[in-house]
Amino acid sequence: MITLDIRWLRTFIISAKFENFRRASEELYLTQPAITKHIKRLEEHLNIQLFERRGKAVTLTPAGYKFLPYAKEFVKKYEQGIDNFESWKQGYNRKLTIAVAPQIASSFLPSLLRAFIDENPDIEVFVNIIKSFEIGEEISDGKADLGLSRIVPLQTNLNVEIVHEEQVILVGPNPNHDGRTLVESEALSNYRLITHNHPEYWDSLLNDIKRHYPLVRTMVVNQVEVTKRFIENGLGVSYLPYSMVKDEIIKNKLSEIKSERVSTPTSATYVLTKVETSEASSFKAFLKPALEKY
Secondary structure, X not given: OOOXXXXXXXXXXXXXXXXXXXXXXXXXXXXXXXXXXXXXHHHHHHOOOOEEEEOOEEEEOHHHHHHXXXXXXXXXXXXXXXXXXXXXXXXXXXXXXXXXOHHHHOOOHHHHHHHHHHHOOOEEEEEEEOOHHHHHHHHHOOOOOEEEEOOOOOOOOOEXXXXXXXXXXXXXXXXXXHOOOXXXXXXHHHOOEEEOOOOOOHHHHHHHHHHHOOOOOEEEOOOHHHHHHHHHOOOOEEEEEHHHHHHHHHOOOEEEEOOOOOOOOEEEEEEEEOOOOHHHHHHHHHHHHHHOOO
């Protein structure tokens, strides 16, 4: 009997997806003859035809449709098994997948994650960086065990908990950038206000700012890291959660501008779970006291 090759199943799945051997070859970085050979060998192994061939076009036979979900499940289980075995070889016996917003991933997460990994060397941690409004769906679909978000998710089937609240501050360039310290009224009158780099507070905050400073000029920049670089180079000022600019303020790359009229909001960090695993519970228990330092 011919020994089954996992590559034949992958080729079959991609060929079924496109119903086109040329596109399958491009997707798998194989030649078309190799695609044809894999399908032929699989059909010989199963002793049944999986594709109808009509010139360059191919379509699944009834047998192909029947076999497709089994092939997908087989490949999925195989890849999971290989991943788990590789993790075991590296000394891991538990796994935690975290979906995290970019604003969090680039601020306090790296140092906290390092400390968590040091305390839990048997947990293999995977980090998916996605937008805050996508994290709820990621958790709901079971693609991640735990989410760290800056907004409350739309999904109602999730457990949502605030683990940290911090003040949002007005941030400007280093005082040495132009030789003097800025005040709020001067900053919002002479600099562009960089907005919408955070998913939660900007609409209400901007209304309050315009009430006090109706002539304020704005610039939309939707990434925190870019916002900070712009501020460093004197392109504007912005309102950001303290944890996101803490290091830059300590290093005198940025400066905090004290509030005069504008009421600055707070920013919350939410932990999202659906089914709380022991690994997620361990991370939550570690996270709360660690964030008290920020």
